[in-house]
Each structure stands twice: as structure tokens, then as C-alpha cells.
Amino acid sequence: MTDSDAFLKAWEPDNVIPYPRQQWLDEFAAPAATYPAVDFLPIDMSAVFTAYLEGARFDLYSRINLDMGPDGTLPLAVVGAVPEDRDDMLFCLDGDSGRILLLGVDDGTLELVNSTFKALTEFLYHFALFIDADTGGFGRAKRAKALRATMNAIDPEALSDRESWWSIALMQMGSKG
Structure with missing residues (x-):
């Protein structure tokens, strides 16, 4: 935690x-x-x-x-x-x-x-870490894929639908589901 x-x-x-x-x-x-x-x-x-x-x-x-x-x-x-x-x-x-x-x-x-309010704050926390470390371009897709894995471990239900809010946000950052 x-x-x-x-x-x-x-x-x-x-x-x-x-x-x-x-x-x-x-x-x-x-x-x-x-x-x-x-x-x-x-x-x-x-x-x-x-x-x-x-x-x-x-x-x-x-x-x-x-x-x-x-x-x-x-x-x-x-x-x-x-x-x-x-x-x-x-x-x-x-x-x-x-x-x-x-x-x-x-x-x-x-x-x-x-699936929980707690999971939302954890997602926003990890998203902030990703944004702070992001330099764009090279390596972004790999980092976005790692972010997806972290988020999926926290709340798999939030990413189970390819059209969900978080799935689309991650896809726009370069992570393919």
C-alpha cells in the first residue's frame, strides 16, 4: 500500500x-x-x-x-x-x-x-509517476505496457473491456491491450 x-x-x-x-x-x-x-x-x-x-x-x-x-x-x-x-x-x-x-x-x-475508490487513487498515483518520468517518444510504449501491467494487478476489472476508460487512456499512450 x-x-x-x-x-x-x-x-x-x-x-x-x-x-x-x-x-x-x-x-x-x-x-x-x-x-x-x-x-x-x-x-x-x-x-x-x-x-x-x-x-x-x-x-x-x-x-x-x-x-x-x-x-x-x-x-x-x-x-x-x-x-x-x-x-x-x-x-x-x-x-x-x-x-x-x-x-x-x-x-x-x-x-x-x-472497482473501488481506492483503486482509482492508486491508478492516478501510478499514472502521475508515469507522466513525471515520461520523456515521450522512444521507450514510451514499453513504459505504458508496464503501467498497464501495474494497473491490471491493482484492478483487473477496470481494464477487462478494451473500450473502458483506462484501456483507451493507456492505448493513447502507446500501450496495446
Whole structure:
């Protein structure tokens, strides 16, 4: 398990924001083990994640009770967004299970991003390390393949679909599934 200092070093101390960990543990049914060990998130992670939602349609940590028809309501909390589409593509914590889902606001789609909130932070941590060490070009595909292997060991479900959020992000960096 990665400690707080390692996360802060990878994400940089001025690029993190606390999230209401204890409040969510008290309010949501998701098991405590699905939460990250740290109580903060990165604010900006290149092209894959942003918690900077000022001026966007939804605020960071907004609650969305998604109507699932006969299955009831799915409690979601916004933890970030796709940087290029902060109004429509939201990373949300599923309050029942602890999964991270990508909510397409306009069309109401849900896609699994990570099987736990903890796995999302681990992915973002390893992604930050990759970006910090990346010099582009030569060797990038090999490093991206190693990153995929690391991420797959953390959360194979997040990479099981070739069209998943992380599979596509890694493919764009040069790693073939």
C-alpha cells in the first residue's frame, strides 16, 4: 500500500484537495475497504482526471441520486471529471458499492472506471509517476505496457473491456491491450 507522503510527492502538495472521507463513510453503505487510505485527491491529472470543477455544471462532491427505475436510486458523489468534458463526463463514487463510475450526464450512461475508490487513487498515483518520468517518444510504449501491467494487478476489472476508460487512456499512450 502506498503511503500519504508518496501520494503527495507524486501529485504535488499544491495539487491535492481533501474529500469528505469520514462523512461519506458515515452516510454511504460502501465498505470502508473500498476507500483510499488517504483523505485527498489530485486536482489535475493531465488528460485523464480533474477535480477542478469551478464553473462546471456540477460541483466537486455534489450528490446525484440517479433514478435506476425499478431498481431504485443509485447514490453517487462527484469526485472528478474528464478534463475535456467537465460538464458531461463525471467520475462518481457509487455510495452503495464503492465503485467509481463514469456518468455521461447528457445521455445517462454509466461505465465502470474502477472497482473501488481506492483503486482509482492508486491508478492516478501510478499514472502521475508515469507522466513525471515520461520523456515521450522512444521507450514510451514499453513504459505504458508496464503501467498497464501495474494497473491490471491493482484492478483487473477496470481494464477487462478494451473500450473502458483506462484501456483507451493507456492505448493513447502507446500501450496495446
